[in-house]
Amino acid sequence: MADKLLEIKDLNVIYETDESTVYAVNGLNLSINEGETLGLVGETGAGKTTTALSIMKLLPEKIGLIKKGEIILDDINVTNATEHDMRLLRGDTVSMIFQDPMTSLNPTLTVGEQIAEVLELHKKDMNKEQVQKRVEEILELVGLPAERKSEYPHQFSGGMKQRVVIAIALACEPKLLLADEPTTALDVTIQAQVLEMMKELKDKLNTAMLLITHDLGVVAETCDRVAIMYAGEIIELGTVEDIFNGNKHHPYTDGLFGSLPDLTKKTRRLSPIEGLMPDPTDLPSGCPFHTRCNKCMDICKTEKPKITVDNSHMIKCHLFK
Amino acid sequence: MLKYILKRIVMMVPVIIGISFLIFAIMNLTPGDPARLMLGESASNEDVEALREEMGLNDNFFVRYFNYLKGAVQGDFGVSYRSKVPVFNELFSRFPSTLKLAFGATVIMVVIGIPVGVISAVKQYSIIDNISLFSAFLLTSMPAFWLGLMLILIFALHLGWFPATGVDGFINFVLPCITLAAAMLASLIRMTRSSMLEVIRQDYIRTAKAKGAGERRLIMKHSLRNALLPVITIIGMNFASMLGGTMIIESVFAMPGLGTMTITAVRMKDTPLVIASVVFVAIAISLMNLLVDILYTYIDPRLRTQYSKR
Numbered sequence: 001m002a003d004k005l006l007e008i009k010d011l012n013v014i015y016e017t018d019e020s021t022v023y024a025v026n027g028l029n030l031s032i033n034e035g036e037t038l039g040l041v042g043e044t045g046a047g048k049t050t051t052a053l054s055i056m057k058l059l060p061e062k063i064g065l066i067k068k069g070e071i072i073l074d075d076i077n078v079t080n081a082t083e084h085d086m087r088l089l090r091g092d093t094v095s096m097i098f099q100d101p102m103t104s105l106n107p108t109l110t111v112g113e114q115i116a117e118v119l120e121l122h123k124k125d126m127n128k129e130q131v132q133k134r135v136e137e138i139l140e141l142v143g144l145p146a147e148r149k150s151e152y153p154h155q156f157s158g159g160m161k162q163r164v165v166i167a168i169a170l171a172c173e174p175k176l177l178l179a180d181e182p183t184t185a186l187d188v189t190i191q192a193q194v195l196e197m198m199k200e201l202k203d204k205l206n207t208a209m210l211l212i213t214h215d216l217g218v219v220a221e222t223c224d225r226v227a228i229m230y231a232g233e234i235i236e237l238g239t240v241e242d243i244f245n246g247n248k249h250h251p252y253t254d255g256l257f258g259s260l261p262d263l264t265k266k267t268r269r270l271s272p273i274e275g276l277m278p279d280p281t282d283l284p285s286g287c288p289f290h291t292r293c294n295k296c297m298d299i300c301k302t303e304k305p306k307i308t309v310d311n312s313h314m315i316k317c318h319l320f321k
Numbered sequence: 322m323l324k325y326i327l328k329r330i331v332m333m334v335p336v337i338i339g340i341s342f343l344i345f346a347i348m349n350l351t352p353g354d355p356a357r358l359m360l361g362e363s364a365s366n367e368d369v370e371a372l373r374e375e376m377g378l379n380d381n382f383f384v385r386y387f388n389y390l391k392g393a394v395q396g397d398f399g400v401s402y403r404s405k406v407p408v409f410n411e412l413f414s415r416f417p418s419t420l421k422l423a424f425g426a427t428v429i430m431v432v433i434g435i436p437v438g439v440i441s442a443v444k445q446y447s448i449i450d451n452i453s454l455f456s457a458f459l460l461t462s463m464p465a466f467w468l469g470l471m472l473i474l475i476f477a478l479h480l481g482w483f484p485a486t487g488v489d490g491f492i493n494f495v496l497p498c499i500t501l502a503a504a505m506l507a508s509l510i511r512m513t514r515s516s517m518l519e520v521i522r523q524d525y526i527r528t529a530k531a532k533g534a535g536e537r538r539l540i541m542k543h544s545l546r547n548a549l550l551p552v553i554t555i556i557g558m559n560f561a562s563m564l565g566g567t568m569i570i571e572s573v574f575a576m577p578g579l580g581t582m583t584i585t586a587v588r589m590k591d592t593p594l595v596i597a598s599v600v601f602v603a604i605a606i607s608l609m610n611l612l613v614d615i616l617y618t619y620i621d622p623r624l625r626t627q628y629s630k631r
Binding site: 090100121 | 523534543
C-alpha cells in the first residue's frame with residue numbers, strides 16, 4: 001500500500017456566530033494515499049467544503065474553528081501549523097479548486113499573471129522567463145491556447161475560467177488537490193471535458209485528489225474510494241466497488257442511490273429520502289440520520305453507532321453490528 | 322478610446338449652453354438692477370436709465386442672451402459690471418489659488434484617507450479601526466469655519482508656525498488645505514474601508530490565499546485595485562467641487578478665490594462674471610468626471626473593452 005498523504009483524525013469544526021453555533025464537522029476520520037482519488041459525497045450542508053477548508057486552514061476568520069482533532073498533511077500537522085507555515089504549504093503541497101469559477105478569479109489581473117503568481121510564490125529559483133514558459137505550458141495542458149495568457153478573466157467563458165482555476169491549482173504540481181465541486185457550475189458537456197482533463201492531469205502528475213461532489217455519476221467515473229458524508233460525519237466509506245456494487249449499505253447511501261433515476265429499471269417514480277438534513281445548530285442524539293431513516297430502531301435514537309469494518313468497507317450504523 | 326473621449330468633450334457643449342441660459346434667466350428674474358447697484362442709491366433715475374441703455378439692459382431678454390452667446394463664441398465673455406475688467410482675466414487671477422488649495426487638500430485626503438481606510442478594513446473591529454471611526458466622526462462634525470479658526474488660533478497665533486492669511490507661498494496653503502481636507506477625509510476613509518471590506522470577502526481573495534499569498538500581497542495586489550473604483554469617484558467629485566471655490570475656507574483665511582468672487586458677483590448682479598464662473602465650474606466638473614472615467618478603464622479591464630467598442 002502506498003504512503004499516507006493526508007490523515008484526518010477525529011476532526012470537529014464549528015462555526016461560531018453571535019446567534020448560534022453550527023456543528024459543521026463532527027468527529028470525521030479520513031485518509032488519502034499518494035496518487036489516490038477519494039470522492040467525498042453528501043448533501044448540501046453535510047460539511048464537505050468545511051472539511052476541505054480545514055485542510056487548507058482557510059476557514060472563515062474568527063467564525064470557523066477547529067475544535068478538536070488532527071490533520072496531518074505530508075507529515076506536517078496542519079492543526080498546529082503557523083500561518084507562515086501554512087502559506088508555504090498552500091498552492092505548493094496542497095491546492096484547492098473552488099466551486100464557482102465565475103468569482104474565483106481576480107477581474108483586474110490577467111490570467112497569465114494569476115497563474116504566474118503561484119509560481120512566483122513557491123518556485124523562487126525560477127526566473128521570469130521560466131515562469132512565463134511554465135505558464136504557457138500549463139495553459140496548453142488544460143487545453144487553452146498559450147497566447148491567451150495576457151487576457152483577463154471576463155474574456156473567458158465559464159468552462160474556460162474553470163480550466164484557468166485548475167491551471168492555477170496544478171501549476172506547482174501539488175501532492176494533494178482539493179476539488180470542491182469543480183464541475184457544478186458548468187454545463188454537462190463542459191463537465192465531461194473538465195473531468196476527463198482532470199483525470200488525465202492527475203495520472204500525469206500523480207496527484208492525490210479529494211473530489212467533493214454530490215454527483216454519484218462523477219464519483220463512479222473518477223474515484224478510487226468513496227466517502228459518504230452526512231451531518232458532518234462519514235457514515236460509509238469504501239472502494240468504488242464496495243459502494244456501487246456491494247450489498248451492505250448504510251440506509252442513507254441506499255437512499256441516495258434510490259434518489260437516482262435508473263434507465264434500466266421500470267419505476268414510475270423516484271424514491272427520494274424523506275425529510276431534510278438535521279439542523280446543524282441542534283443535532284439529534286444518537287445516529288444523526290435516525291430522524292429520516294426507514295430502518296430506525298430504538299437504539300438509534302439514543303446511542304451513536306459504532307464503525308463496522310469489512311476489509312476496505314466501513315459503515316457507521318447499528319444495523320451491522 | 323480616443324473617439325470616446327472626443328465624444329464626451331463634444332457632449333459638454335450643449336450642457337454648457339444650457340447652463341449659461343439657465344444662469345442668465347435666473348439672474349434676469351431675480352430682483353435688483355445692476356445699473357442701480359453700480360451707481361448707488363444716491364444716483365438720479367436719469368443716470369441709471371442712461372446706464373441701462375448703455376449696457377443694453379433694456380433690450381428683450383432673448384436678444385440680450387443671443388448677444389451674449391455671440392460674444393462668448395468669439396471668445397468675448399463680457400466685462401465685469403463692477404470692476405470693468407474682462408471676466409476672463411478676473412476669473413484667472415483668482416483661479417491659481419483655488420487650484421492650489423483644491424490640489425493640496427486632495428493630496429492630503431488621498432495620502433491619509435486611503436491608507437487609513439485600508440488598514441481599518443483589514444483590521445476590522447481592532448483598536449485602529451475604532452480610532453479611525455471615531456476620528457472620522459469627529460472630523461465630519463467639525464464645521465470648517467470652526468476648525469479653520471482653531472487652526473489659526475493654535476498654529477498661527479500661538480505657535481507662529483504658519484501664516485494665518487495670504488496666498489504668497491506654499492506655507493500659506495498649509496492650514497487652509499488641512500481645513501479643507503478634514504471634512505472630506507472622513508467620507509474617504511469610510512468609503513475606502515467599506516469598499517475594501519467588500520472586496521476582501523470575495524472568492525478571488527480566497528483563491529489568492531489558497532495560492533499561499535501573504536497579507537501584504539493580498540492587499541496590495543489583489544484587493545486595493547478592485548476596491549479603488551468608488552474611492553476614485555469620491556476623490557474626483559470632491560476635487561471638482563473644490564474647484565468651484567470654497568467660500569468658507571477663503572473667507573476664514575482671507576484668500577482671494579473663486580468662491581468669494583462668485584458670491585460677490587451674485588450679490589452685485591454682475592451677470593457676465595456669474596455666468597463665467599458657473600460655466601467654468603461646470604466645465605471643471607465635466608472634465609473631472611471624464612478623467613475619472615478614463616482612470617476607471619485603467620483600473621478595471623472589464624470597462625476597457627466596454628469603451629473601446631463605442
